[in-house]
Amino acid sequence: MYSNNSSSEITIKGQLPGYSNVNIYDLQGRLVENKALDSSSLINTVNVNTLSSGVYIVQLSNGSAYKTQKIVIN
Numbered sequence: 001m002y003s004n005n006s007s008s009e010i011t012i013k014g015q016l017p018g019y020s021n022v023n024i025y026d027l028q029g030r031l032v033e034n035k036a037l038d039s040s041s042l043i044n045t046v047n048v049n050t051l052s053s054g055v056y057i058v059q060l061s062n063g064s065a066y067k068t069q070k071i072v073i074n
Contacts, residue, residue, distance in 0.1 A: 008049030010058060010071060015042060020062040022046055024071075027055055048073055 012022065016039040024033035024046070032051060037044045037060075048056075053074055060067045 008047060010046045010048055012037065012044045012046070012060065013042060015039075016044070017062050017065075020060065023059045023061070024048070024051070025057040025059070027057070032056070 010022075010024075016037055018039055020037045020039055022033075022035050022037060022044075023031055026032050033046065033048065035046050051073055054072070056071050056073060058069050058071050060069075
């Protein structure tokens with residue numbers, strides 16, 4: 001999972017097991033973006049051009065497993 005500084009999207013690469021979704025939270029813990037991901041695709045993108053510059057917490061989950069990462073959006 002990574003954010004490209006010259007782009008307005010977050011890219012998630014890899015095989016996703018079953019139903020997976022991504023939640024993006026601001027540093028106050030408010031949910032600012034939610035998207036279901038396509039498990040049949042090896043690359044998923046989330047458009048973040050509506051978010052202000054700053055640090056966000058991105059949580060990838062499939063119901064039984066979670067991955068959380070900080071992302072900086074410029």
